[in-house]
Amino acid sequence: MKNSWKIYSRDMRNISKNWVAAILIGGLIVLPSLYAWFNIKASWDPYGQTDQIPIGIVNEDIGAEVEGENIDVGKELVKTLKKNKSMDWQFTTRDKAMDKVEYGDYYAVIVIPKDFSEKLTSVVSGKPRKSEMEYYVNEKINAIAPKITDKGASVIVNEISSKFISTVNGVIFEMFNNLGVELEKDLPDIQKFENYIFEMEKQLPKSYELIQDSLGDAKKAQTVIDNAQNKLPQAKDVTNQGLQTIDDTTAILSEGEKKLNEMAPKIKQDLKKAQQVASDVNNFLSDVNNVEVDFSKQEELNKLLDERVDEAIGSLATVEEALKQLKQLNNDEQNNGNQEEEQPSEAENPSGKEEQQEIIDRAITNVSTLKDALKEVQGNAQEISNFANEKKDQVNSIFNDLQELSANTNNRIGDFLTEYEEEIEPTVRKQISSAKETLKNGRAILVDIKKTIPEVERILNSTEANLSDGKDMLEYMEGQYPYVNEKINELADKIRNIQGETDINEIIQLLQNDPEAEKGFFAEPVKLNKNELFPIPNYGSGMTPFYTVLAIWVGALLLISLLATDVHDINSYTARERYYGKLFTFFSIGILQTLIVTSGDILLLDAYVAEPGWFILFGIIISLVFMSIVYTVVTVFGDVGKAMAIIMLVLQIAGAGGTYPVVLLPSFFQKINPFLPFTYAIDLMREAVGGIVWDRAIHDLLFLLLFGLAFLILGTLFKERINRQTHKLMEKSKKAGLFH
Missing domain, CATH: 3.40.1710.10 (abc type-2 transporter like domain)
Structure with a gap:
């Protein structure tokens, strides 16, 4: 350790004695601070200039x-x-x-x-x-x-x-307020409605019974209408047939009346002629009976008589034929009348027609009797001719009988003529006129019926449609009854529950409000009260920990780039002595760099720092750790170590969470984040800037010290061994003339 201190002391003397070295070292001390200060100031308040x-x-x-x-x-x-x-x-x-x-x-x-x-x-x-x-x-x-x-x-x-x-809700709450006022005003009606619901609940079963009864009546009415509609075609046919029959009968009567008009003069003429013939025959017989009869001229006499009688019989035959035609017309009218009796509105007179029929039959009988009488006269005349020679004695008697018969015939013809003129012809004309009038009235009734049938048909169809709709509605109501009954009961139960739990007056009070106050509420329904636990006044102060830590690492890189990490007389010292001797030099310069940058943040930039003393102290500790890392990798690995230090810088800038939260970084950087010294250095400096939570601060300090200790152990134990290998590489690189 003594030699290590010796190396450190020599470096300090060289700096103090060599003014060029002193200037360079001074620059290296200040330069990292400039890097931090410019970046902090540039990002001091970026969002304050958005205007x-x-x-x-x-x-x-x-x-x-x-x-x-x-x-x-x-x-x-x-x-x-x-x-x-x-x-x-x-x-x-x-x-x-x-x-x-x-x-x-x-x-x-x-x-x-x-x-x-x-x-x-x-x-x-x-x-x-x-x-x-x-x-x-x-x-x-x-x-x-x-x-x-x-x-x-x-x-x-x-x-x-x-x-x-706010505007919409202001309108809505104004409506609510008006609604509350209206509810208060309509409170009696609401209570009346509640009573109405309860009454409906009570009366619904009875209503259901009425619906079922009405549905049964509707089905019966439908059957009646269907039957009536089925009868309408038959009624149309019967009406048309009745009209046709009346028209045909009227035509027959008109034709009969026409023929009667044509035949009446002829009938009267024929009757008069027959009467004249009978009179002539009677006169002739009287003359014959009064004179002597010459039987030798009986054939001539008989011929004359026969001609007169034939003429009378022919006239009577014509009359009889005319009467038979009248009888046939009367029968046709009567038959048509019987058919028309099926029409409910037709009025008949059967007694008049029977009387007419009896008169015609009696006239026909009379005419037939006259014919028979004339034939009898003719026969007697023939008998006179046949028996004149044999029964001459009886001639007078026969003539008397013949005269009497002809006289009776004449009288009968005269009576019949009178009866025809006075009874038969007027009666027939009257009956024909009556029948035509009756048929006219019947036709008018049938025409009215025919006109009424389409209206009846329309009414039946309309009634059927309405009845069908009513029936469908009744069936729908019957089908919906369970649902309606259930819902009414539920509504009644809810009203009872509401009455038991809620007072409508309270609801009215709730609806009545201040629209302006409600409008203001919805304009800002939630007001955020920001409580800053560790307030930092500006963005630059918030970025100070990152740029300060970055400047400390950059300062270490500048030192290892310009200063030698080993002594020139390496043979005079051991690897460990050289390692620690130079490390003390780097530590000293690194501490000065940190003191400049941290105190400059506080004094020059006026960055907000909650704990200035701890901020500076934490910076020194970080500088020692960073310097241990950077110096160790360079002194152990040489130029390769410099590259390693730069790579570590790049990874730490991106992955340490200095600018963006770690959770926003890509997964790779999130994974390496716990293994980067920057992670703990930036967090430690943030504690000093915002306010220290010592649990976190101690946690960060421990990890930083572990990083520093790890690299110190690496340098202490492996410098000499690794340098043997890296020395050869350095010699090779120097021979290239590109590296120092």
Whole structure:
């Protein structure tokens, strides 16, 4: 150890005697401090200058109209941003903004589209649509700037959201307040509704019974309507047939009346003619009976009589035929009348038709009797001719009988003519006229029935449709009864429970509120009260531990780069003596570097440090550990050790969590983090800056001391052995003329 101290003393004398060495050493002492101070000052308050970051604002919003009021959110936002100094807001057009953000004059551009207000106010339409803003950022300009502009955009969105939420909720709570007032006013109606629900609960079973009865009646009514609809075609056919029959009968009667008009004069003429013939025959027979009969002329007489009688019989035959036609017309009318009796509205007179029939039959009988009488006269005349020669004695008697018969015939024809003129023809005409009038009335009734049938059919169809709908509704109500009954019972039970648990007056009081107070609440429903356990006033002070530790390591690298890590007369000392002798020199310079950087952080930069004394002391301990590590790897491994020290620096800057939390680092750096001296050195310095938690501070000190002890043991035990190998490599490298 004596020789080691000797080496250290010699180095100190050389520095003090050689002003060039002293200047160089002084530079090495101060230079690491500059590295720390410049970085700390540069990052002193980076977020305090965001008002100098230009961000373009393009407002294309055309506004919207809600309940008769114009709303222009974009315009209001521009007014708000003009008062906001957190960013350098630039209000411009889209084309100009896009050119500037692309060129780099603007860090970002926010575009408020023309439908921004329209979408924002769509919440009142029942179909809300989210409003969107276009955000363009040039991330090429700077790595941190986009994060700051993102924050600015988020501030705008939060500002709009907060105002919108407060406004909407203010309206909602104003509605609640009005609702509470209305509820208070409608409290009697609410109580009436409760009573109504209880009454419904009580009456629903009876209603269900009525629905079932009504459904049964509807089914019966449906059957009746179906039967009536089935009968309608038959009623149409019967009505049409009745009309056709009436029209046919009327035509037959008209034809009969026409024929009667045509035949009546002829019938009267024929009857008169027959009467005249009978009279002539009677006169002739009287003349014959009064004169002497010349039987020799009986053939001539018989011929004359026969001609007269044939003529009378022919006339009577014509009359008989006419009467038979009348009888047939009367029968046709009567048959049609029997058919029409099926119509409920037809009125008949069967007694008049039977009387007419009897008159016609009696007339036909009379005419037939007359014919028979004339034939009898003709027969008797023939008999006179046949028996004139044999029964001349009876001639007079026969003539008398013939005369009497002809006289009776004449009288009968005359009576029949009178009866025909006075009874038969008027009666027939009257009956035909009556029948035509009856048929006319019946036809009018049938026409009305025919006109009524479509209306009846329409009513039946409409009734059937309505009845079907009613039936479906009744069936639906019947099917829904269990559900409705269950829900009414549940509602009644809930009302009873609410009445038992909640007073509606309390609900009314709850709804009645101060809308403005509620609006303010929802504008900021949660207020964050920040409690800083270890307050650090600025970002630069927060970064002081990292840059200070980094400067201490850099100071060690500068020393091993410029100062020799071994003595020139290596043969005069052992490897261990050389190792410790030079280590004391490096320790001394490292302590001076640390004193400068730590005291400069406090005095020159005015960095916030909660425990200045411990900050300086922790810095010295860290410097001793770092110097042990860097000096050992270089003095043991030579130039390879220098590369190892640089590699260790690079890994520690990335993986020690000096700038970003360890949990945000890639998995590789998270894994190596516990094995890096920077991890514990930065945490130890943070304890001094923010406020010491000694459990953590002791934990970090122990690990740092373990790192330092490990490398001291490495240098003490393996320097000589490893140097034998590295010496050869150093000789080789020197021969290259590139390394010292």
